[in-house]
Amino acid sequence: MLDPFARCRLHDDFEPVTEMGAYPYYRAVRERLATGEVLVDGRVLVAAGSNDYLGLSTDPRLKDAACRAVRRLGTGTSGSRLVNGSLSLHEELEGRLAAFLGQEAAMVTPTGFLANLALGALVGPRDTVLADHLIHASLLDAVRLSRARLRRYRHNDLDHLARLLESGDPSGAGLILTEGMFSSTGTLGDLPGIAGLARRHGVRLALDGAHDIGLLGAGGRGAAEHFGLEDAVDLHTLAFSKCFGTTGGAVAGPGQIIVYLRHHARSMVFSAALSPASTAAALAALDIIETEPERRHRALVAAARLRADLSGLGFETGTSETTIIPVHVGDILLCCRLWRELFDEGVFATAMVPPSVPAGRALIRVSATALHTDAQLDRIVTAFAAAGRRLGLIGG
Ligand SMILES: Cc1ncc(COP(=O)(O)O)c(C=O)c1O
Secondary structure (H helix, E strand, O other): OOOHHHHOOOOOOHHHHHHOOOOOOOOOEEEEOOOOEEEEOOEEEEEOOOOOOOOOOOOHHHHHHHHHHHHHHOOOOOOEHHHHHOOHHHHHHHHHHHHHHOOOEEEEEOOHHHHHHHHHHHOOOOOEEEEEOOOOHHHHHHHHHHOOEEEEEOOOOHHHHHHHHHOOOOOOOEEEEEEOEOOOOOOEOOHHHHHHHHHHHOOEEEEEOOOOOOOOOOOOOOHHHHOOOHHHOOEEEEEOOOOOOOOOEEEEEOHHHHHHHHHHOHHHHOOEOOOHHHHHHHHHHHHHHHHOHHHHHHHHHHHHHHHHHHHHHOOOOOOOOOOEEEEEEEOHHHHHHHHHHHHHOOEEOEEEOOOOOOOOOEEEEEEOOOOOOHHHHHHHHHHHHHHHHHOOOOOO
16 A cells, blocks of 8 residues: 555645745744734734734733633633533623624534534535635535535626526535635625525525624624624624634524534534633623724724725735735745745735635735734835835836
């Protein structure tokens, strides 16, 4: 038999990238400052690729809540929720999340990835899942593990989705998966269109709100609230690693479905429960999300400025409407060189290359947060201008 280790090599492009000193991954942050900056390789850099849109991960209220929980409950949960890992703190968070989202119940999971993976328990081999082409790996893995038939429609393409629905197998169940706010493009899922099609074809709609819950909608309840379609979504998933400034995830929806998932979702049943620190931090974050709407406004205003400045310089920034701004480069090598040039200019951004994005669509993912000052936004734009000119990506 063949040796599986013999096949374990990185993508060919990473060799020249590493030789150039432009390998952008696993860069260790030594300290995260409350100013939204990070200490990497002994230098203070502006964080420009963070998912911590509300700037809560360094907020003293979250840190205090996490420390209090550790003192009371320790550092771990000793087992999965099903057996011995359930805390009253988890139940408090689940009750608060369900009330916040106007759902009957919620189930807290160890990560956002595992919340999405739990959705796989809803479908099986005879069923069909219709999914946007850009959905997150965790949703794709949920479908793969369920062995349901996966049919992907072009990003936000309602005609394509409608055709797939029309040709679906009526003897199996149908589920549509989309994101509220797409993590690589910053675009919003076309919920009005998708929800209309789901209703017309009698299929369920599950919405991954990882990036938008906390950020969008007047009350921070995400893309569904933004579109006034909270009732049209059958299940919501959340990730606390973005607006909630910690780690963990949740599924929220009808009580009966949450009870079913608690017993049938393998990512829930066979993984240790969310830590006391993260659970308490998520509760503190929810308090802030509910009472400080100015944070999401600031993040969105900062993003609008950044987007206008970057596209004004001549960068292709796509159709983003949110805090995520993709700067399209295309080629992997060029993308990593731009990442390194930005790093040298004092900006810590994120390089996204295939398979996180489609082939030939490598990009630098810039994100704005509530913590960014105008001076920091200037620093980001100035760095892009200098680096983009050096690499011939923009004129001037
Ligand atoms: C859209 C989306 N869903 C789910 C996840 C998974 O969340 P977590 O990192 O909290 O496990 C991510 C994280 O990258 C994401 O971008």
